[in-house]
Amino acid sequence: MGVSLRDIxxxxxxxxxxxxxxxxxxxxxxxxxxxxVQQAVDELGYSPxxxxxxxxxxxxxxxxxxxxxxxxxxxxxxxxxxIREAAGLGYTLVMENTAADREAxxxxxxxxxxxxxxxxxxSPVRIGRExxxxxxxxxxxxxxxxxxxxxxxxxxxxxxVAASQAAIQHLxxxxxxxxxxxxAADGGDRQSAHLRLRGYREALAAAGLPYRPRxxxxxxxxxxxxxxxxxxxxxxxxxxxxxxxxxxxxxxVGALRALTEAGHRVPEDVAVIGIDDIExxxxxTPTLTTIAPDKEAIGRLAVRRLVARIExxxxxxxxxxxxxxxxxxxxxxxxxxxxxxxxxxxxxxxxPPDGS
Numbered sequence: 001m002g003v004s005l006r007d008i009x010x011x012x013x014x015x016x017x018x019x020x021x022x023x024x025x026x027x028x029x030x031x032x033x034x035x036x037v038q039q040a041v042d043e044l045g046y047s048p049x050x051x052x053x054x055x056x057x058x059x060x061x062x063x064x065x066x067x068x069x070x071x072x073x074x075x076x077x078x079x080x081x082x083i084r085e086a087a088g089l090g091y092t093l094v095m096e097n098t099a100a101d102r103e104a105x106x107x108x109x110x111x112x113x114x115x116x117x118x119x120x121x122x123s124p125v126r127i128g129r130e131x132x133x134x135x136x137x138x139x140x141x142x143x144x145x146x147x148x149x150x151x152x153x154x155x156x157x158x159x160x161v162a163a164s165q166a167a168i169q170h171l172x173x174x175x176x177x178x179x180x181x182x183x184a185a186d187g188g189d190r191q192s193a194h195l196r197l198r199g200y201r202e203a204l205a206a207a208g209l210p211y212r213p214r215x216x217x218x219x220x221x222x223x224x225x226x227x228x229x230x231x232x233x234x235x236x237x238x239x240x241x242x243x244x245x246x247x248x249x250x251x252x253v254g255a256l257r258a259l260t261e262a263g264h265r266v267p268e269d270v271a272v273i274g275i276d277d278i279e280x281x282x283x284x285t286p287t288l289t290t291i292a293p294d295k296e297a298i299g300r301l302a303v304r305r306l307v308a309r310i311e312x313x314x315x316x317x318x319x320x321x322x323x324x325x326x327x328x329x330x331x332x333x334x335x336x337x338x339x340x341x342x343x344x345x346x347x348x349x350x351x352p353p354d355g356s
Contacts (some may be wrong), residue, residue, distance in 0.1 A: 003045060004045045004217060005019045005023065005046075006022055007046075008023075008040045008044060009131050009209065011040035011044060012039070012040040013036070013037045017038075019037055022037040022038070023037075023041070048321070053156050054150075055240070060116060060118055061090070061092055061118070062092050062094055062117045062118060063086060063092075063093050063094070063117055063119045063120070063306060064094050064096050064108075064117045064119075064120050064302070065079055065082050065083075065094075065096065065121045065123065066096040066097075066098055066105075066108050066120060066121070066123060067095070067097060067123050068097075068098050068099065069097075069099070069100065070097040070099075072250065073199055073249075073250070073276075073278040073279065073280055074124075074249070074276040074295075077278065077279070077295055078295050078298060078299050079093075079299075080299075081295055081296055081298075082121065082299040082302060082303050083298075085309070089304070089354075090305075093303070094117070096108055098124075098125070100125040100126060101126065102127060103125045103127035105124050105125070105126050105131075105274060106131060109122065109127065109132070109137070110134075110136055115294075118310045119139050119140040119141065119306045119309065120140070120141050120142070120305065120306075121140065121143075121306055122141060122143055122144070123143075123144045123147065124145070124147040124148055125145075125147055125191075127147070127148070128148060129150055129151055132148050132151045133252060138246040139310075140306055140309035140310055141153045142154045142305050142306045142309075143155040143156070144154075144156050144298060144302055145157055145192065146191055146195060147191065149320075151318075152269075152317075152318045153318050154302075154305045154309075154318050154319050154320075154321070155319070155321070155322075156298055156301055156305075156321045156323060157298075157304050157321075157322060157323070158294075158322060158324075158325050160196050160199060161195050161196075161198055161199040161202065162199065162325075163196070163199065163275060163291045163296065164196040164198070164199025164203065164245070164291075165199045165200075165202060165203040165206075166327050167199075167200075167203075167245050167273050167275065167291050168199070168203030168204060168245060168326070169203055169206075169207070170333065171273060171333065172203070172209070174271060174333055174334070176242050176243035176274075177209060177242065177257045178239065178241045178242045178243070179200075179204065179242075179243045179244070179245060179246075179310075180215040180216070180217065180244045181197060181200045181215065181244075181245050182219060182226075182227065182230040182231065182234075182244060182245070182246050182251050182252075182255060183196070183197075183217075183219050183230075183246060183248065183251050184216050184218040185219065185220075185222075185247075193222075193247055196247055196275070197216070200216075200245060214237060215237075215241055217231075217234055218230075219247070219251065222247050222248050222251055223251070223254070224253050224254035226251055226254060226259070227246055227251035227252060227254025227257075227258070228258045229246065229254075229289075230254075230259035231257075231259060232258050233263070233328075234247050235258065235259075235264070236260055240270075241270060242269070242271070243271040243272070244270060244272045245272070245273050245274075245296065246273065246275070247274075248274055248275050248276045249277065249278045249280065249281050250274075250276075250278070250280075250291055251274065252272050252274030252288055252290075252332075253281070253284055255272055256269065256272055256284055256285075256332065257308055260285075266286055266331075266332050267286070267332055267333050267335055268335075271289075271333040272332040272333065273288075273289045273290065273332065273333055274288055275290060275291040275294065276290065276291075276292075277290045277291070277292030277293070282330075284332075286330070286331030286332045287327050287330040287331045287332065288330055288331075288332050289327075289328065289330045289331075289334065290328050290330070290331040291325055291326070291328075292325060292327075292328055293323065293325045294323045297323040297324065301323070303345070305319075326340060
């Protein structure tokens with residue numbers, strides 16, 4: 001026979017209701033009483049039946065994380081954090097890969113999983129504000145990334161403009177003047193590619209450097225091959241760049257490969273920096289300087305906000321949360337002796353959805 005809440009109540013010398021409040025977190029319980037109940041739980045080896053608990057509350061115990069690229073290491077690392085956080089809160093996280101397809105995003109937003117999941121963490125790429133506002137599903141939604149703004153849902157991301165400015169400032173500080181950007185793409189002015197290009201242009205202006213359209217390389221996607229192809233095109237210019245800022249680390253790794261193939265030294269001839277701090281950057285040759293988003297904060301906060309709304313906790317109105325980032329200096333800009341872990345880490349900044 002398994003251990004019941006009544007067994008715990010008898011061992012702790014408290015009421016069954018008190019044990020239920022402690023175990024399920026329904027309402028505050030005095031610290032001494034809570035400790036007594038927890039001691040009884042530990043001594044008796046009680047393990048809650050999470051499935052039964054969710055069913056009693058009319059839930060499935062499942063939440064979903066929808067991402068645009070399953071094979072992107074950034075999203076894989078973010079998912080691992082979210083899975084761990086969800087498990088700690090008694091939920092199972094399932095993955096959804098939209099492949100950055102508009103129809104897949106629309107179906108997921110308001111269709112295929114509506115009766116299976118209790119809530120959704122969503123990184124949209126092809127849909128915008130109007131589609132999110134038209135959503136009819138009543139399950140909680142937390143947005144991550146830059147795809148959608150000004151909606152009544154929690155939104156967690158980094159400040160992409162500031163992150164790009166930090167990258168360009170670093171390149172300027174090490175003496176680079178012809179700085180290229182790889183990863184421009186068509187899209188709305190709130191998409192991350194547009195925001196990172198904006199930060200690039202503003203940082204050049206702040207440094208007194210001209211904006212050279214020829215040094216901005218568009219890419220169809222944001223993978224290694226795209227970075228490699230774009231870097232080859234930049235090297236074919238009459239006056240190639242002396243530094244490259246990649247839209248993400250995968251693009252930057254592709255650029256590193258093209259530079260090596262062409263016989264250029266990194267960072268002596270061309271310095272390279274990316275964004276995302278994926279593990280691959282620690283093992284590239286040379287190691288990759290990067291802007292590192294606080295993935296731990298993004299993943300944990302997204303899950304916590306979603307679960308709080310699922311469980312009806314007293315949470316504030318929808319928030320736009322900008323999580324910190326830091327500049328990690330490695331060999332691709334500083335050489336073998338110049339790399340370090342210097343940081344540019346803004347604090348959390350909370351803004352209401354209207355941007356005020």
